Amino acid sequence: MIKKFNIVLFWYMNDWGLYGRSYENIAKGLANNKQINNVICILPSNIIAKSRFAFELAKPKPNLYVITPNPRLLNTSGALYNLRQWLNNRFTSLNAINFFLRLLGLKKANTILWLFPHHPFITKLLEEIPHSLLVTQIVDNVLNKAGISEETKDLVTTQYDLLPKISNITITSSKLNYEIFLTKSPHCYLVENGLDLSFISSPSNLPHIKNSVRPRLGYLGFISERTDVNLLKKLALARPEYDLIIAGPDEELRLSTAGVLNLPNVSHINYLPYSEAPNFINSLDVCLITHIDSPFSQSMSPLKLFQYLGSGRPIVTTNISGTARWIDLIYIANDHNDFIYKIDIALIENNEVALKRIDAAKNETWDNRINYLMNLINFK
Numbered sequence: 074m075i076k077k078f079n080i081v082l083f084w085y086m087n088d089w090g091l092y093g094r095s096y097e098n099i100a101k102g103l104a105n106n107k108q109i110n111n112v113i114c115i116l117p118s119n120i121i122a123k124s125r126f127a128f129e130l131a132k133p134k135p136n137l138y139v140i141t142p143n144p145r146l147l148n149t150s151g152a153l154y155n156l157r158q159w160l161n162n163r164f165t166s167l168n169a170i171n172f173f174l175r176l177l178g179l180k181k182a183n184t185i186l187w188l189f190p191h192h193p194f195i196t197k198l199l200e201e202i203p204h205s206l207l208v209t210q211i212v213d214n215v216l217n218k219a220g221i222s223e224e225t226k227d228l229v230t231t232q233y234d235l236l237p238k239i240s241n242i243t244i245t246s247s248k249l250n251y252e253i254f255l256t257k258s259p260h261c262y263l264v265e266n267g268l269d270l271s272f273i274s275s276p277s278n279l280p281h282i283k284n285s286v287r288p289r290l291g292y293l294g295f296i297s298e299r300t301d302v303n304l305l306k307k308l309a310l311a312r313p314e315y316d317l318i319i320a321g322p323d324e325e326l327r328l329s330t331a332g333v334l335n336l337p338n339v340s341h342i343n344y345l346p347y348s349e350a351p352n353f354i355n356s357l358d359v360c361l362i363t364h365i366d367s368p369f370s371q372s373m374s375p376l377k378l379f380q381y382l383g384s385g386r387p388i389v390t391t392n393i394s395g396t397a398r399w400i401d402l403i404y405i406a407n408d409h410n411d412f413i414y415k416i417d418i419a420l421i422e423n424n425e426v427a428l429k430r431i432d433a434a435k436n437e438t439w440d441n442r443i444n445y446l447m448n449l450i451n452f453k
Contacts (some may be wrong), residue, residue, distance in 0.1 A: 082188075087116045099446075245261060364391050
């Protein structure tokens with residue numbers, strides 16, 4: 074008889090449904106696995122919660138629950154104020170969540186706690202969610218991120234040291250993280266990001282050739298410290314006959330500060346719904362990864378790389394983590410000038426390479442990643 078598990082998964086940000094992040098794809102993939110009864114994805118407390126009760130609940134799939142705890146058990150406004158206050162002092166949102174989990178049939182023997190650090194709430198989950206197996210997954214190494222506060226640094230350091238030691242399985246997404254966390258736990262594995270099947274396309278001619286229009290170069294993803302905005306600016310200036318489309322939030326206004334958005338051949342989509350990302354990529358002639366080679370970017374597995382591969386479109390990237398094994402299918406630039414030169418070459422390639430990219434991408438799906446992870450769990 075196949076042993077059935079329940080998964081309680083915690084992600085450190087409250088952004089379900091916005092960007093198709095790795096945790097969301099993992100949660101959905103686990104929910105589809107025949108060995109899983111229920112997946113409960115818990116997000117950080119919602120300070121401006123809409124609900125009057127202990128937590129907000131969404132149900133994307135019949136056996137997939139997304140829970141957002143409220144800062145208190147009950148809203149303090151309305152009738153029976155003293156009773157509400159007493160209950161809030163006596164019980165927490167996590168008490169209510171635990172009760173809900175028991176109603177779903179979760180017990181220590183059949184529950185896996187799956188954590189994505191870092192967040193203070195993780196301490197409470199470890200203490201109060203009964204579980205027989207603990208999985209820790211490190212997506213990026215936050216200690217390599219510039220400008221983090223001392224408080225955040227202390228929290229990250231503590232959790233990065235503790236969690237691998239007490240976890241049955243530690244998952245990392247980059248070679249750099251794998252080498253670091255393998256020293257903390259012998260049960261450490263390298264599992265890169267994966268690919269949603271909606272990004273798998275059929276080979277087609279590049280749009281600028283097919284439609285006799287200006288070439289479209291595109292970057293999909295957050296604009297952050299890893300983004301080489303100077304490269305984007307240099308590219309737009311060097312090739313005014315190409316259109317550059319940047320799709321992703323720029324919360325720190327890096328594009329504006331660098332003057333990228335002042336250029337006539339540059340456009341910016343601040344938020345692109347995840348469901349529209351495959352069509353956006355297919356509308357491009359060349360897909361770009363313009364990341365700075367830094368310890369922070371080296372700790373990442375670029376999700377966009379797999380999404381780009383699924384489209385078959387040419388990919389030009391800087392020399393960063395996770396790209397070397399695709400050297401026969403993508404263009405890896407040595408410097409800014411080489412980056413621009415490789416775009417020119419990519420614009421005249423044929424469909425033969427596109428088909429190879431798509432075939433390769435089919436081996437990198439989230440379903441394959443989940444099957445591998447479940448094999449690790451069964452081994453434990």
